[in-house]
Amino acid sequence: CQVVTSTGKGARLRDLAALLDVIRGLYEQLSEAIDAKMAALRIADLAGMNAWQEKEQAIAKRVEERLGFRRQLMERLGPEIGVSPREARGMTMSNLLTRVPQSERGPLVDAVHALRGVVFKAAQANRRLGAASRELLHHIQWVLSSVRPKDDAPNAYSQQGMRQTAGGAVLMETVA
Helix, strand or coil: CCCCCCCCHHHHHHHHHHHHHHHHHHHHHHHHHHHHHHHHHHCCCHHHHHHHHHHHHHHHHHHHHHHHHHHHHHHHHHHHHCCCHHHHHCCCHHHHHHHCCHHHHHHHHHHHHHHHHHHHHHHHHHHHHHHHHHHHHHHHHHHHHHHCCCCCCCEEECCCCCEEECCCCCCCCCCC
């Protein structure tokens, strides 16, 4: 799939704005996948979490491919804005905008602004999911440590809900 077909700085800037819009759409899909995975986590739907994880990975792969196209397009744009292709490849959109005349920035500014908002939303959703996953893992580890026998003195719960040693009563056996 080749994205870069235009020649000239103006056409390449339009191509870049269009590419950023494609990336924005992918980040919107990524955010939706993360939200759906969180919903599956809330109801302990392991199959749903796995399915959304696969979709999330496929979208992330597509984002990475498009970011590669962006780097290629930036390389081609570099000499037209007065920088080496190598320098242009790693240039941020903010730096690029400082090198583009005001009259040519419009669509690119809009695309950059929209993309930043969606990336921020996806990052927030991912942080929430990570926090929920860590909390769930911590809870599961606590529950399992509560019922696992230690030194021939297994744990039990008192009437107040506190963990205590239950003199010889085995709460859970593991069969290998």
